[in-house]
Amino acid sequence: MSDTTLHEFDNDIITIGTPDLDKTLIKDIPKDSLIEVSDLADNGIYHSRFEGEFGWENEIFCAFVRHDWYRKYWDLPLGLPFHMDLMKRLAEFRASQNKDLTNIQFEDEGDWCHLNYEILIPAAAQTIGDALKYANEILDWIENTVQTAQEGAAGLINGVIEKYNETSLLHLPDLIEKVKTATDIDEMGKYLEELVARFFSEIKGFQIIERKRTKTEEIDIVIVNNAEQSFWKSESNLILVECKNWTKKPAGKNEYVAFREKLENRRGRAKLGFFISAKGFAKTFGLEDLRNSKADLLIVPLDLKQLIEIIEKQLNYSEELQKFYIQATTK
Template structure:
């Protein structure tokens, strides 16, 4: 699976220069430069990344790198961080707190690109190599997040957390861009829209986008009416999405499957992910392969 790494610095030239050099040096990774405050915050919440390289000193913004790292830990429990600072003494107390999290894999000084990139490459190669050999760390983080989401008592927070969990789950499968709470062309609100940019012939046949509806109601089943409303949204995408997913921590009513069978002749397809399928995906070592298996089981033809 291709890995995404965020390169975060308040100086455009430094962010772009470092990401360009790392892209040339490290295969199987995409290094993305972010240097505007709004752009940085949006990327932290909405992009998927295995790692972030964060400059602590940010004189141009109200926030500093310490706050950015904390936001990364909050929004993406699957990611690790390399901290960059020429002012480690100034941030010693706060850095100590971050290091105790176990999510910071290195703290490095800024140097000239020619000297610095080989040092970064060594750290990044070691981390990603360990991640490829043992995916259990990501799986455990997803499982913990899913458990906390299911156990949340506040209905509104529960719904938000479930959407965020589903977003990270699908990004861990390999989808790099997931947008939340999007209105389609008919002004219907969709919980999540995945940009289908994954490099897989089987997945690519489902159109440019995949719609996801999230139902975090463990005591209620997804109903036939839920399906009909969602299917209508799928039909109103003007061909941009041929595939939709209804994800739930609860169950799918039998009438939903019957209704889906009635629509099986249509080119639009809907996949159902209940607790069983979600756990299967969380625990899978090869999540893309498992995802395709689930599609095969439900949406053959």
């Protein structure tokens, strides 16, 4: 293999959609073209199904993988330098053991970081679908291994937060009263974060690995779904929870879109999200949800009053959440 990077290619890019992957033969791909796997959504925007392109280098068909990270928006518990170094080391390990990965290159531009490498597609692969499956198996192994490290770091951090957090000493009735009566936004956010975290922690198999309050009065919680119960077991590995700690207006279209982007940015590991609003939901929230109802992401709206009612009436948390889940799928 040469040491030419993907960025130096000056070839035509051919876009192939998911339905045509198994119909497109590798031998029919022009030597001077690159293949991008993307699907056209209803809104006219292409959604990439692979981080990179496919094409020929000399006589070997390859997947040219490109991982790009932006420091400004990095919020995972394991810092970006450790995250990308682990991915690079895993790629190097795969290259040394299986000889099907080469030309590993890392570049740190300051704001952006890039990790590029080539996956050598075996000669047995006949179609672009075969090539995508082979490449994705390698990418999934690398990303799942790094995700496990991220979850481990997040679990340790969350354990410290829970242990050394004064709100964790409050009994549920006192905590709910604090949420209802707090007048200071920061105090309200602190109590609300604890309440929401406790609620989802009570669902068997839900492990909170990340919880934080932002400067925009949001509470973000990330849950690892280890549930054995059949209803939740079929859901995604990660579940996101966002709570809007607004005291004057309901959540609307903009909040829906922003939360949806958070789900999409979890590399396909998060397909389910719960959106809790302290002041309910505007009509535009539901309309935007209907507009995206064909997608495979599900956002379940839950009014804070409804969550508190479940707790105060000592109802079954999992069963009650299932009701809201079903409502969200049948709108």
